[in-house]
Amino acid sequence: MSRTDSVATPDLEFGPDGLLTVVAQDAETREVLMVAHASADAIERTRETGLGHYYSRSRDELWQKGQSSGHVQRIEEVRVDCDGDAVLYLVDQAGGACHTGFESCFYRTLDGEVVGERVFDPDAVYE
């Protein structure tokens, strides 16, 4: 399916590229895990399956977080921001969210200090 041919979800304002911004937050630790994008189809798949889905701009395809790594995101709640162009996935994150092995993609400060926790070895997870 293309980015736009699913039923419109109420209150959501997709951009000219058919995408909106998604922030994923761990519902328990409250860590902000990652920022990515979603198409209407990705939002629908997330609702239907209870697993975090996104749209990859670089690969130009819908993807389920954890499909290859097993590090799925079980959705506890999806929230929408005031102007409807960003959503918040509150998730139970299996493993770690970041492909580098950290719990969160935001594992460094602006000055380069590593403040995040490494929770898995990426060489053991990704071929």
Add this chain to the structure above:
Amino acid sequence: MSRTDSVATPDLEFGPDGLLTVVAQDAETREVLMVAHASADAIERTRETGLGHYYSRSRDELWQKGQSSGHVQRIEEVRVDCDGDAVLYLVDQAGGACHTGFESCFYRTLDGEVVGERVFDPDAVYE
């Protein structure tokens, strides 16, 4: 200044529009407050002043959060994501982050249920 004529900040990957995505999170309550964008200048102003700055795509200008409302964001830490195209402002948020009067812009679920806390009366804050 234009979006691009300041000194490049290490590790940051600005998009073709000269912007990256910013997530603001309350450092104490851990609520995700808002999603917006920043230019290199906005990041520099944030570093220099210790107050959250952004770039408004609709008004095409740099802005300081709270400049009119007084609801400034005192920066505790700025984090960068793995690929450098999103940053996380960890802030001490005065008042509320959302122009609607809620603490967070993410005050509703995808089904429209209001789950956020209203912390100020927007009619009393904005003219």
